[in-house]
Amino acid sequence: MKHWGFKISKPRVLDFDTANLDAYNRLIEKVPSAHRCLMCGACTATCTANLHTEFNFRNCHLMFRRGQFDGLAEELDKCMLCGKCKLVCPRGVNTRAIIYNLRIVLSDLNYKKIES
Amino acid sequence: MNFHPFILPFAVGAIVLFVIIIYKYVSWIKNLDRKQKYFVNKNMFTFKTIQAIGEVIREALIHRNIYKKNPVLGYMHMSLAFGWFLLIVVGKIESSFYAGTFFEEPWLAIFFRYFAKEPHNYFMAAQFTFIMDFLLLVVLSGVFLAIMKRMRSKFLGMKKATRHSTFDRIALSALWWVFPLRLLAESITAAISGNGGFLTGSLGNLMSGLPVQALELPLWWAYSIVLFAFFVALPFSRYMHIPTEVVLIFLRKWGATAGEQYSGFSDIQINACSRCGICIDACQLNFAADINNVQSVYFIRDTRYGKLTDDIANNCLLCGRCTEACPVGIETTLIRQQLRNKAEIPGKHYYDYADTVDCESKPEVVYFAGCMSHLTPSIIISMKKIFEAAGVKYWFMDEEKGLCCGRPMRQQGFVQQSKDLISKNMRMIHSSGAKILVTSCPICYKSFRDEYVLEIPVFHHTEYIETLINSNKIKLHNSGKSIVYHDPCELGRGCNIYDSPREVLKKIGKLQTSELERENSLCCGGSLSNSVIDLATQTKIRDHGLEVLTESNPDILATACPLCKKSFVHGNKAIVQDIAEIVAVNIIAEKQSKKLQLTKNINEFEVNYK
Numbered sequence: 001m002k003h004w005g006f007k008i009s010k011p012r013v014l015d016f017d018t019a020n021l022d023a024y025n026r027l028i029e030k031v032p033s034a035h036r037c038l039m040c041g042a043c044t045a046t047c048t049a050n051l052h053t054e055f056n057f058r059n060c061h062l063m064f065r066r067g068q069f070d071g072l073a074e075e076l077d078k079c080m081l082c083g084k085c086k087l088v089c090p091r092g093v094n095t096r097a098i099i100y101n102l103r104i105v106l107s108d109l110n111y112k113k114i115e116s
Numbered sequence: 117m118n119f120h121p122f123i124l125p126f127a128v129g130a131i132v133l134f135v136i137i138i139y140k141y142v143s144w145i146k147n148l149d150r151k152q153k154y155f156v157n158k159n160m161f162t163f164k165t166i167q168a169i170g171e172v173i174r175e176a177l178i179h180r181n182i183y184k185k186n187p188v189l190g191y192m193h194m195s196l197a198f199g200w201f202l203l204i205v206v207g208k209i210e211s212s213f214y215a216g217t218f219f220e221e222p223w224l225a226i227f228f229r230y231f232a233k234e235p236h237n238y239f240m241a242a243q244f245t246f247i248m249d250f251l252l253l254v255v256l257s258g259v260f261l262a263i264m265k266r267m268r269s270k271f272l273g274m275k276k277a278t279r280h281s282t283f284d285r286i287a288l289s290a291l292w293w294v295f296p297l298r299l300l301a302e303s304i305t306a307a308i309s310g311n312g313g314f315l316t317g318s319l320g321n322l323m324s325g326l327p328v329q330a331l332e333l334p335l336w337w338a339y340s341i342v343l344f345a346f347f348v349a350l351p352f353s354r355y356m357h358i359p360t361e362v363v364l365i366f367l368r369k370w371g372a373t374a375g376e377q378y379s380g381f382s383d384i385q386i387n388a389c390s391r392c393g394i395c396i397d398a399c400q401l402n403f404a405a406d407i408n409n410v411q412s413v414y415f416i417r418d419t420r421y422g423k424l425t426d427d428i429a430n431n432c433l434l435c436g437r438c439t440e441a442c443p444v445g446i447e448t449t450l451i452r453q454q455l456r457n458k459a460e461i462p463g464k465h466y467y468d469y470a471d472t473v474d475c476e477s478k479p480e481v482v483y484f485a486g487c488m489s490h491l492t493p494s495i496i497i498s499m500k501k502i503f504e505a506a507g508v509k510y511w512f513m514d515e516e517k518g519l520c521c522g523r524p525m526r527q528q529g530f531v532q533q534s535k536d537l538i539s540k541n542m543r544m545i546h547s548s549g550a551k552i553l554v555t556s557c558p559i560c561y562k563s564f565r566d567e568y569v570l571e572i573p574v575f576h577h578t579e580y581i582e583t584l585i586n587s588n589k590i591k592l593h594n595s596g597k598s599i600v601y602h603d604p605c606e607l608g609r610g611c612n613i614y615d616s617p618r619e620v621l622k623k624i625g626k627l628q629t630s631e632l633e634r635e636n637s638l639c640c641g642g643s644l645s646n647s648v649i650d651l652a653t654q655t656k657i658r659d660h661g662l663e664v665l666t667e668s669n670p671d672i673l674a675t676a677c678p679l680c681k682k683s684f685v686h687g688n689k690a691i692v693q694d695i696a697e698i699v700a701v702n703i704i705a706e707k708q709s710k711k712l713q714l715t716k717n718i719n720e721f722e723v724n725y726k
């Protein structure tokens with residue numbers, strides 16, 4: 001288990017003028033249970049990919065919630081969608097659906113950027 | 117020449133229908149993938165074609181499969197389809213006898229009674245009239261049942277009927293009107309010229325008080341126009357299944373199978389759906405969770421008309437109950453997987469970070485627990501105990517750092533990622549040089565069997581335990597407890613393994629049956645394939661399943677899938693155990709069994725001595 005403890009966020013300044021918080025609302029529409037997450041990290045503790053590499057779903061979710069998308073798509077590619085995180089979640093969050101939809105939402109964002 | 121302008125709508129409709137169907141056939145055949153084309157070319161001129169003709173008669177005309185599912189529904193469909201088919205064939209023969217040539221006007225058979233008004237003296241005229249009237253009666257009984265089904269589907273043993281699209285409604289109404297109008301038109305003509313049989317003749321007599329001369333032509337016009345409406349609506353409605361199912365049966369017999377990607381064959385399967393709605397009643401999302409817009413019939417309809425949304429494609433447990441129920445045999449779950457497929461990025465590798473380990477010891481068996489089994493450690497401990505008791509040298513492949521088998525990715529449509537995982541796992545399995553691969557998870561098992569290229573046989577642990585028992589490597593004592601077995605979707609419907617787990621359980625306790633088992637078994641609700649429903653919906657499905665399974669109050673609810681176990685355990689209704697656990701508890705250790713044998717010998721010796 002790599003880096004699933006409390007030090008998941010690097011020191012950083014969040015600029016809410018540039019952060020895209022709208023994307024999170026779109027995720028909530030798709031996966032309403034996402035807002036129940038209390039960032040306990042059980043998902044990351046059980047993660048199959050986390051045994052091999054520093055993939056941290058809890059971190060990804062937190063970054064996305066705060067509108068920080070840098071490198072998120074590449075990070076999410078490490079997931080194998082095995083679904084263990086969904087089963088261990090104490091809050092019944094459909095974590096697997098979050099990852100699935102995040103991939104789609106993120107690519108959607110990219111697409112719109114190119115268009116405008 | 118027997119001609120009247122009222123045949124024109126019919127003729128135009130028939131030509132339009134013919135052209136559209138030919139166009140569709142050609143585009144489907146063109147879109148078959150390479151493997152499917154190869155099989156079609158290979159088997160087209162073999163005995164298989166004759167077999168296919170036999171099956172077309174059995175399935176497309178007589179509908180053996182619908183009869184098996186539901187006899188009333190079977191009769192309804194057969195009376196309409198087979199009845200109409202015979203009406204056309206017998207009518208054609210009759211009109212040929214009448215005209216004295218096989219090449220009479222093509223519409224003569226359809227409007228025969230109108231044109232053949234003079235006293236009949238062609239061959240077997242009376243018999244033909246009787247047969248045609250009888251067939252019309254059969255078809256009308258089918259129409260009656262169909263109307264009943266629309267109004268009250270319960271009369272025909274169906275809980276829910278399909279909600280229809282506009283084209284379906286047009287075609288359906290036209291079809292319902294075709295036969296009553298034919299009856300009226302023929303009866304009116306019979307009243308004028310006396311050429312009716314027992315049905316049309318009698319009705320004609322009843323109607324002789326009406327202004328028959330004035331009514332005759334409008335009725336024949338109406339009949340022709342209704343036929344036109346049906347023919348034109350047919351290719352765009354559910355009735356496209358009539359010309360499509362025949363093609364599907366031929367392709368299937370020639371050996372074409374649905375592949376990984378959407379192809380012309382999938383198109384044919386989608387068009388072969390008659391939207392009968394049998395899959396709605398089979399779907400747990402419908403009857404346990406009250407979601408009723410995602411069932412295979414709606415999913416296939418949306419796909420056909422290009423309206424498929426992500427939410428509908430993803431909202432499915434892929435349990436396979438609808439595929440099992442489908443009377444046409446459409447591979448609904450497979451098509452759903454094909455449509456979930458995402459674009460691939462050539463050359464990209466996703467899991468290069470994985471620390472794959474090679475096996476150094478030379479084991480007989482590779483054991484792959486699977487991700488889910490790691491959440492139910494009791495299964496893993498039990499399997500270890502069983503391996504040790506049987507004295508098998510095994511390698512636990514994913515004990516420390518395992519990878520996923522790739523199937524969850526595959527089910528979600530990430531084929532490239534799935535292939536990446538598969539190649540990594542195959543390399544590890546290959547490195548061990550073992551003779552058998554055993555897995556505890558039916559999801560992995562299905563993947564190993566269907567998607568991996570392995571030289572060694574793959575066993576699910578239930579099969580493996582059965583072989584261990586049969587070869588006397590482990591001995592079990594009968595605990596006498598009552599057990600109900602739950603068939604996991606991927607193991608039962610997915611891999612056709614129903615008997616091995618039951619054989620094992622029979623040796624340990626009293627195996628009880630439940631209402632829905634084997635092919636009809638329920639999903640536990642925990643399926644990974646559905647990325648839309650939330651926990652509350654899953655809980656509804658699980659609770660309904662538990663209710664059915666624990667009806668007989670068994671001591672143990674046995675299953676063979678860690679995911680099913682995990683779902684059912686939270687239901688708190690019964691003691692849920694995996695077969696491996698039950699076996700491990702009831703295993704007679706080697707030393708103990710020797711001791712037992714010794715006591716038995718002494719007892720026998722004493723009996724003989726006395």
